[in-house]
Amino acid sequence: MAKNGSRKSVMRFITYRNAGNSWFVMKICLHFVMSQISKSKYFGPTTRASKRTAKTTTVTPAKKLGVELKENASKTKVPKIKKVSSGTAKTKLKWEPDKWEMQLENIRKMREMKDAPVDTMGCERCTQDGYTEKEKRYHILTSLMLSSQTKDHVTHGAMDKLLNHGLTVDKIVGISDKKLGELIYPVGFWKRKVEYIKKTASILKEHYDCDIPSTVETLVKLPGVGPKMAYLTMTCAWDKVVGIGVDVHVHRISNRLGWVKKKTKEPEQTRQGLEDWLPREYWKEVNWLLVGFGQQVCLPVSPKCEFCLNNQICPASTAKSKKK
Numbered sequence: 001m002a003k004n005g006s007r008k009s010v011m012r013f014i015t016y017r018n019a020g021n022s023w024f025v026m027k028i029c030l031h032f033v034m035s036q037i038s039k040s041k042y043f044g045p046t047t048r049a050s051k052r053t054a055k056t057t058t059v060t061p062a063k064k065l066g067v068e069l070k071e072n073a074s075k076t077k078v079p080k081i082k083k084v085s086s087g088t089a090k091t092k093l094k095w096e097p098d099k100w101e102m103q104l105e106n107i108r109k110m111r112e113m114k115d116a117p118v119d120t121m122g123c124e125r126c127t128q129d130g131y132t133e134k135e136k137r138y139h140i141l142t143s144l145m146l147s148s149q150t151k152d153h154v155t156h157g158a159m160d161k162l163l164n165h166g167l168t169v170d171k172i173v174g175i176s177d178k179k180l181g182e183l184i185y186p187v188g189f190w191k192r193k194v195e196y197i198k199k200t201a202s203i204l205k206e207h208y209d210c211d212i213p214s215t216v217e218t219l220v221k222l223p224g225v226g227p228k229m230a231y232l233t234m235t236c237a238w239d240k241v242v243g244i245g246v247d248v249h250v251h252r253i254s255n256r257l258g259w260v261k262k263k264t265k266e267p268e269q270t271r272q273g274l275e276d277w278l279p280r281e282y283w284k285e286v287n288w289l290l291v292g293f294g295q296q297v298c299l300p301v302s303p304k305c306e307f308c309l310n311n312q313i314c315p316a317s318t319a320k321s322k323k324k
């Protein structure tokens with residue numbers, strides 16, 4: 001339609017201007033025809049509506065491109081998000097030693113016989129029937145005070161003598177230092193322990209109705225009671241596991257097995273290091289396991305690595321290097 005209309009207009013214009021300058025008219029006509037032809041090369045839609053559609057159609061790929069770009073952008077962002085949320089923080093929070101579960105299981109197997117000194121002479125066993133619960137708690141605290149720097153059988157012997165004498169707060173308040181010394185000798189640092197036990201008995205009588213304190217914070221205020229004793233007292237006497245009792249065995253073995261992030265010098269540092277990663281359900285067991293293991297296999301000097309089930313997965317193993 002557009003082409004026919006253009007041709008008629010040209011013919012009309014040529015007829016009207018026939019008498020004029022024919023060359024000029026021809027030139028104008030030629031220019032007009034060429035412009036019409038060049039317009040007719042636009043094969044796209046001509047109506048406004050179709051132009052709008054065309055516009056939309058033309059934009060669509062751009063939109064698609066936009067989506068693709070967005071998709072691509074989101075694809076590029078995904079690894080970053082993953083990287084941030086994947087575990088960097090988790091790893092930091094969840095540090096735990098390599099193969100600790102296998103090492104713990106091996107120690108359980110080695111402790112199956114339950115024939116280490118701690119199994120028959122531990123603080124829980126240093127009491128007798130016929131005493132009240134309050135008095136039994138006092139026995140546990142006293143045996144822990146005696147056990148510091150002392151072998152289990154020596155502590156056990158001293159506790160036997162004290163129990164036969166009568167071990168209550170009242171009796172200890174009334175006993176002479178000399179007599180108490182005779183009963184507890186030869187535990188390590190027995191003279192200082194006489195002093196601590198007497199002072200503690202007076203405090204318990206005065207402030208705790210002859211019972212023992214029920215928190216770590218109050219227990220460590222008693223003379224001669226440190227964190228290790230306090231945590232073990234909470235576990236053994238009050239049946240509350242509020243921390244890991246770390247003695248020399250637990251401290252030594254934890255360092256040998258690499259159960260602390262960095263080597264520790266003090267048992268208190270080891271306790272904090274262990275509590276950072278060791279699940280709470282093992283806190284009570286780990287003391288009993290490692291103390292007996294330290295008494296029988298992982299000795300302070302010349303550990304029996306050749307008999308240890310952990311000798312291939314323990315960083316301190318002497319048997320591993322021999323096998324290589």
Ligand code: SF4
Pocket residue numbers: 256257297298299303304305308309310311312314315316317318
């Ligand atoms: S391999 Fe040796 S150092 Fe290691 S846990 Fe066993 S006994 Fe102790």
